[in-house]
Amino acid sequence: MEILPITNATLPEAAALFSQSFKEQRMATPELPAALEDQVYVEKRLGSTFKADSALVALENGRVIGFLCWFLVNNFRRSGRKGAYVPEWGHACLEIGKAKTYRALYRRAAEQWASADCQVHAITLLASDRTAETTWFWNGFGLTVIDAIRPMQPLGIQYSSSLTIRMANQKDVPALTRLDAEHCLHYTRSPIFMPAQSVRSEQENVEFLSRPKNSIWLAETDGELVGLMRFDGYDFDSVAIVESETGILINGAYVRPAFRGQRISVAILDAALRHYQSLGLKYCTVNFETFNPEATTFWMRYFEPVCLSVVRVPESLDAYIELK
Numbered sequence: 210m211e212i213l214p215i216t217n218a219t220l221p222e223a224a225a226l227f228s229q230s231f232k233e234q235r236m237a238t239p240e241l242p243a244a245l246e247d248q249v250y251v252e253k254r255l256g257s258t259f260k261a262d263s264a265l266v267a268l269e270n271g272r273v274i275g276f277l278c279w280f281l282v283n284n285f286r287r288s289g290r291k292g293a294y295v296p297e298w299g300h301a302c303l304e305i306g307k308a309k310t311y312r313a314l315y316r317r318a319a320e321q322w323a324s325a326d327c328q329v330h331a332i333t334l335l336a337s338d339r340t341a342e343t344t345w346f347w348n349g350f351g352l353t354v355i356d357a358i359r360p361m362q363p364l365g366i367q368y369s370s371s372l373t374i375r376m377a378n379q380k381d382v383p384a385l386t387r388l389d390a391e392h393c394l395h396y397t398r399s400p401i402f403m404p405a406q407s408v409r410s411e412q413e414n415v416e417f418l419s420r421p422k423n424s425i426w427l428a429e430t431d432g433e434l435v436g437l438m439r440f441d442g443y444d445f446d447s448v449a450i451v452e453s454e455t456g457i458l459i460n461g462a463y464v465r466p467a468f469r470g471q472r473i474s475v476a477i478l479d480a481a482l483r484h485y486q487s488l489g490l491k492y493c494t495v496n497f498e499t500f501n502p503e504a505t506t507f508w509m510r511y512f513e514p515v516c517l518s519v520v521r522v523p524e525s526l527d528a529y530i531e532l533k
Contacts, residue, residue: 210310212317215264215276217256222273223266224252226301231450234335238515240358240492242453245298254298265317267302267310275302275310277318285329287404290522292329293322297448297516300332308344315348323523330521333448336514350519355505356448356496357512361457361486364511368476376484377425381434382414385425388434389414392463401501417441422457422488426481428464428473436464438477440485440493448516451494457485459495462504474507 215223228248235241245251255264259278267275278299285292295318302310322330332350334341368374377385389409396403409417417423422442428435439461445452446460464473482493495512497504 210274210313211268212265212313213268214261215255215259215266215278216261219266219268219273219276220252220256221248223276223301224248224255226273226276226303227251227298230301230335230338231298234337234450234515237337238358238513240360240513241450241515242455244453245450251298259299262321264299265314267314274306275314276300277311277314279318279322281322281325281327285331287406288329289404290328291326292331293318293325293327295332297333297335297450302341304340307340308347311341311344312348328522330523331518333516333518335450336517342517342519345519348521350521352499352517353520354496354498354518355508355514356451356494356516356518357508357514358451358456358492358494359512360492361482361490363483363486364475364479366472366475366479368472371430372471372473372476373429374476374480375427375429377418377427377437379415379418381425381427382411382418384434385427385437386411386414388437388463388465389461391465392437392461395463396498396501401498403498422490424481424484426477428468428477430468435468436462436473436477438462438474438481440481442490445494447494447496450515451492455489455491457490457493459493462507469503475511478511 225248228246228251231245235243235246255278264278265276266273277295279293279295282292282294319330332345334345386409393406393408397405418425420443424440426438438459441458441460445458447458462474495508497508499505
């Protein structure tokens with residue numbers, strides 16, 4: 210097996226490997242947009258995004274049997290660390306010998322990442338690819354984020370008559386901004402321990418709500434806001450395979466601790482799904498940290514995983530750098 214920088218000559222075979230893997234993922238989750246099944250589209254995307262110094266191919270008897278492409282990211286996940294990130298469409302291997310091929314690609318890529326002072330290694334995997342999942346787990350990677358999808362089909366649930374579920378308007382902005390500040394603080398607490406997030410300002414919320422497909426849904430009881438869920442129709446801060454004009458992304462959800470266990474999030478989600486179904490949208494997607502227990506319990510009940518993002522933080526790079 211040879212590990213070499215990617216070239217224009219090897220791009221088509223690399224793109225074909227990913228397109229085939231993605232077709233298999235769409236068999237498991239047909240709600241996914243089909244764009245990345247197109248080998249030519251994937252080839253153009255790979256060629257226009259990655260340079261030879263950030264993309265590798267594995268060759269056997271002149272045939273491409275795997276590839277791995279990455280971005281270098283400063284302040285990875287607001288951690289203050291530099292990271293190397295491989296997107297879900299930036300890698301694939303033939304099923305035969307897949308574990309061996311991935312290990313060879315990672316060995317070579319990790320050398321380059323260490324030389325670039327990367328302190329975090331991360332890769333997003335298609336959820337249906339169990340071989341890849343096991344391989345990267347055995348390379349020392351741990352599950353961090355799940356991207357998931359569901360058809361725009363309402364849940365058809367009943368909820369308490371004392372609960373009001375409605376779409377936020379501009380008059381709600383001051384109150385929902387305060388509630389969102391509580392939401393952001395939630396992520397810094399045990400057992401999540403994420404870096405503090407920037408709270409959206411009132412003006413940012415005004416601008417968000419002014420775009421037609423965006424919405425923030427609120428749960429209210431006795432005149433008090435107790436929960437929210439944010440839906441974004443434009444800025445998919447997510448994996449590429451879920452992006453299209455026919456979908457909507459949930460990029461925030463929160464219920465105040467005193468009101469949890471009352472199915473408030475279920476009621477909000479159901480109302481929003483009915484609204485977006487009436488607009489003709491086809492699917493809803495969400496991503497969440499697996500170490501957030503409330504999120505994992507809720508989203509996994511109503512959504513189907515399509516991508517698993519795994520991360521490794523090497524214990525030490527000093528010895529490698531000294532040897533270099």
